[in-house]
């Protein structure tokens with residue numbers, strides 16, 4: 165689905181949220197209830213803006229709408245674009261032919277078909293993601309989902325199913341939410357693409373990946389994921405887009421892609437908010 169459709173959908177959502185006496189008269193009682201509820205929500209959101217005006221999560225400057233970045237905040241992030249490796253999305257420093265694959269992907273092709281990320285994983289994006297992941301800054305899901313829709317333009321095609329990388333249930337319980345599932349829901353809301361949050365399960369609580377080298381990361385997640393028995397029919401021949409917060413070595417995404425492909429998925433792509441760009445870089 166082209167980006168303009170997403171933008172139109174977002175525009176429609178904004179328009180529908182406005183209180184309208186005309187729609188009450190035209191559409192009758194059911195529409196009245198919906199319109200009033202949306203009107204109340206709109207008023208509630210205006211009240212919240214009055215009490216705690218929205219601020220840029222990077223610079224702290226006042227912004228027009230919650231989830232917006234200020235110009236200065238925007239300038240501090242390193243958004244990724246072409247030229248890049250067709251498979252893993254690693255940016256190239258020099259211009260290359262379309263479809264070029266990096267040395268790492270030639271040496272060890274990833275299990276997923278393509279991975280795309282919105283921003284480089286550096287001090288600024290790390291601060292945002294840590295807040296989102298560990299400090300209840302769940303409102304960042306809206307901001308990140310806008311970036312992801314743009315970064316994933318090639319892979320968010322009609323018919324794909326969005327699937328979050330799952331957390332082990334104990335970690336979901338202690339954190340109270342799975343950040344990848346929040347991102348998946350936000351992308352689904354923006355694009356209208358289907359989401360499936362119960363295809364995969366993480367049956368082993370793996371130690372945190374932070375600080376581990378590539379080989380250790382691979383060992384750490386090896387065998388940690390499986391598909392749910394009742395989900396096999398939905399996976400068969402499906403085109404799936406895995407969603408996560410950070411791409412470090414691709415080990416976690418590859419482990420998920422492996423079990424999905426084994427269960428019959430036709431294609432598995434991956435979409436993350438940030439990506440480690442420097443060789444040997446580490447993530448959360």
Ligand SMILES: [Zn+2]
Nearest residue numbers: 249252266269
């Ligand atoms: Zn590559």
